[in-house]
Amino acid sequence: MGESGGLGHRxxxxxxxxxxxGLARVLTVVAAGIPFGEGEPALLLDDKGRKYLLQLRSTGTxxxxxxxxxxxxIIGRPEGTRFTSSNGAPLIGVRPxxxxxxxxxxxGPQVVYPKDLxxxxxxxxxxxxxxxxxxxxxxxxxxxxxxxxxxxTGRVISCELREDHAARGRANIERYFGSIPDHLDLRVGxxxxxxxxxxxxxxxxxxxxxxxxxxxxxxxLRPGGLVAGYVPTVPxxxxxxxxxxxxxxxxxxxxxxxxxxxxxxxxRSVRPDHGMVGHTGFVTTARCVSPP
Numbered sequence: 001m002g003e004s005g006g007l008g009h010r011x012x013x014x015x016x017x018x019x020x021x022g023l024a025r026v027l028t029v030v031a032a033g034i035p036f037g038e039g040e041p042a043l044l045l046d047d048k049g050r051k052y053l054l055q056l057r058s059t060g061t062x063x064x065x066x067x068x069x070x071x072x073x074i075i076g077r078p079e080g081t082r083f084t085s086s087n088g089a090p091l092i093g094v095r096p097x098x099x100x101x102x103x104x105x106x107x108g109p110q111v112v113y114p115k116d117l118x119x120x121x122x123x124x125x126x127x128x129x130x131x132x133x134x135x136x137x138x139x140x141x142x143x144x145x146x147x148x149x150x151x152x153t154g155r156v157i158s159c160e161l162r163e164d165h166a167a168r169g170r171a172n173i174e175r176y177f178g179s180i181p182d183h184l185d186l187r188v189g190x191x192x193x194x195x196x197x198x199x200x201x202x203x204x205x206x207x208x209x210x211x212x213x214x215x216x217x218x219x220x221l222r223p224g225g226l227v228a229g230y231v232p233t234v235p236x237x238x239x240x241x242x243x244x245x246x247x248x249x250x251x252x253x254x255x256x257x258x259x260x261x262x263x264x265x266x267x268r269s270v271r272p273d274h275g276m277v278g279h280t281g282f283v284t285t286a287r288c289v290s291p292p
Contacts, residue, residue: 112145121145147181214250
């Protein structure tokens with residue numbers, strides 16, 4: 001279910017936004033309440049709580065089991081507008097949150113889930129102005145969060161070993177921002193080699209074997225900088241911890257996981273939902289310090 005033709009390239013609404021970098025345009029559109037524009041992502045909500053992500057094209061049509069809706073009917077309308085499908089079903093048009101986009105976007109490799117993205121940003125202290133080296137780009141979920149967190153005064157260098165994964169990540173990032181933001185540097189290559197080429201004060205590792213990067217990280221991450229690793233299994237956590245501790249350059253090593261449980265609230269019926277988002281991955285953070 002979805003739109004005919006799938007997701008396409010994004011362009012922003014309004015000539016006054018044309019010269020702004022991708023991130024600036026996203027923030028301007030949301031803050032100014034600018035109507036939906038050609039090429040940007042939109043999220044349709046139905047009356048059953050289902051969500052549908054589409055990329056707006058003037059010739060496109062959203063089609064699902066309860067009828068269709070022309071993209072042209074959405075373009076030019078303000079966010080929050082109520083629509084009716086060709087079969088009379090109600091729909092509401094909004095802009096996707098980052099969490100919505102990450103869960104609905106096209107994927108290659110597995111993504112870092114929204115419930116884990118927030119803690120990574122907070123516990124690795126990803127802040128405006130920071131320079132972050134990320135490996136690997138994958139489908140681009142963490143990259144999107146990092147780019148938004150560092151802002152235009154910061155910088156993200158994201159590297160990916162596999163060209164097919166790098167292409168998928170680039171496409172998802174371009175569709176979200178409209179273009180690759182000026183402060184994002186996407187590279188194909190080994191993070192251990194790239195780390196020696198760029199100054200950075202944060203290192204985010206979404207790799208199967210993040211412990212392989214620690215010797216290079218110990219030499220290139222500035223003292224006081226932070227590393228964050230994201231892995232799905234206990235043996236990976238154990239090896240990552242061992243590499244951090246044996247290097248003699250990392251302290252304050254901490255590992256945690258986030259379990260997300262939503263609640264059903266309807267009148268006097270207030271209870272946990274029957275399902276929950278359980279284990280997806282372990283987050284490990286550590287501080288880099290000077291040599292002993």
